Amino acid sequence: MIGLFRRKRVAHSRPTLGKVLQRMNLSLALIAVGTAGIFLTLVALLALRAYANHNLHLIARSISYTVEAAVVFDDRSAAREALMLIASNEEVSEAKILNKDGRLLAYWHHPKDGPLHGLEQLVARWAMPEAIELPINHEGKLVGKVWLSSHGGSLLRFLLRGLAGIIACLALSTLCALILSRRMLHGIVRSLNDIANVAHVVRSDRSFGQRVPSAPIAELHELSNDFNGLLEELETWQAHLKQENDSLTHRATHDSLTGLPNRAFFEGQLSHALSHITPEEKLAVLFIDGDRFKEVNDSHGHAAGDAVLTTIAGRIRSQLRDGDVVARMGGDEFAVLLSPVRRQADVTRIADKIIDSMTQPVALPNQQQVIASLSIGIAFYPDHAATSQGLLHEADDAMYQAKHRYHGGWRLAIQK
Known part of the structure; x- marks a missing residue:
């Protein structure tokens, strides 16, 4: 009794074929979507990094042209105003204007507030291009320098949107995989269940007259036909054995001359x-x-x-x-x-x-x-x-x- 209970418990703990195939389909769908999402995100991140580097150079040139006169005349106020006007509207974390001797004329930095400031700084440190430095020339002579570092706000927003998109795609692909796998597995599992149910009835009730219905899948249809052919042979053999047993039983219990019981x-x-x-x-x-x-x-x-x-x-x-x-x-x-x-x-x-x-x-x-x-x-x-x-x-x-x-x-x- 204990051994039978253990066998039943082990049998119940095993996953069904439908669950195994469904789990495989879901895993493949999630791996495919996840891999594609990560790959696209990395490609977009590299493209965005190149774009940010190019944009940072454009901002530096724009500031260089704008503050050229203020640097020549050493006008700190004009240099600071021009720097703030441009940098505050661009993806800039810090900006500096230096004269030809390296003395600081103007400085601007992005406000260090907001709930995502620390995360923005982390993204800028690991993903954004390095700070750049461009000269300020006047009539072919070096009069100063512009120093800029990138701000990670846009990149962080892109990453968050990309993550949300990946999650949405994973959820959608999971739903589609579930629907498609159920439709695909319906024919397979139903046909295998038909064979298993008939085999169980035949084994438990010795009812060899049972037959497996046809299956929509070619291989399973052939398996069903072969199984039905085997059942037909077993049914014929059982009928022959029953006839022989009935004959032997009658001979053992009846008189051969009169046909009466013995x-x-x-x-x-x-x-x-x-x-x-x-x-x-x-x-x-x-x-x-x-x-x-x-x-x-x-x-x-x-x-x-x-x-x-x-x-x-x-x-x-x-x-x-x-x-x-x-x-x-x-x-x-x-x-x-x-x-x-x-x-x-x-x-x-x-x-x-x-x-x-x-x-x-x-x-x-x-x-x-x-x-x-x-x-x-x-x-x-x-x-x-x-x-x-x-x-x-x-x-x-x-x-x-x-x-x-x-x-x-x-x-x-x-x-x-």
Whole structure:
């Protein structure tokens, strides 16, 4: 029991084919979309870095042209105003204007506020181009320098939008993969489930008449046809075995000459009837033996004796009810089981009918006729015995009394 429980628990813990295939489809979809998203983001990031570097040079040139006069005349106020006007509208983190001696004339930096300032600085440090420095010339002479560093705000916004786009694509691809995988797996899993269900029914119920329906997929359709072909062969083999078993069972429990049940079958039926009889019911056993049967064998041969036995069997059977049992016990001995019975008179009337049926002559194979007679012993349950062997013994004794003391007819067993 513990081993069976463990096997069932292990079987339940295993994933189904549908879940495995669905998981594979989802993994492939997520890997494909994720890889494509990361690759596109990296390409866009490199392109944006190049664009930012070019833009930073353009801003530096614009500032250089604008502050040229202020640097020449060393006008700090004009230089600061021009620098702030341009830098505040561009993606600039810090800006400096220096004279030709390296002295600072103007300085501007992006306001260090906002919830994403630290993240913007981190992005600018790792992803944006390095700070640039351009000369300020006047009439071909160097009069100063412009120093600029990039601000990471735009790049951060791009990365956040890219991340949101990747997440949206992953969610959409997951949904599409689920829908498509379910549609794809429906035909596969349904066909395999049909085969598994039929195999389970065949194994548990031995019902080889089951058939697997056709599958929409070519390989699974061929598998279903092969499985159905195997079931057809098994069904044919099972029918053959059943026929053989029925034949062997009939041979083991029936007499080959008369077709009646034999002693083993009769004793089994008698034991079964005794085990199911109620206290209010009765049961009767008739033990029947042919009179002068040896004389027929000696005078007319074994073929004549077989004809007499066959006739006796048929005439006894014709006097019984549908539920009664008659068997050949061996030689010219027969036994009858009457169950249930209500009155003794009903049993004796049947015994009289069996004896009277033998008044008609029996036709022999040599065209002659003989008159056969029977002796019958009757025993009742529970009046004469309470077991199957006891009832047969008492009925046999009563038959012996009828044959040797009363020269035929029927006799009741002696009540003890």
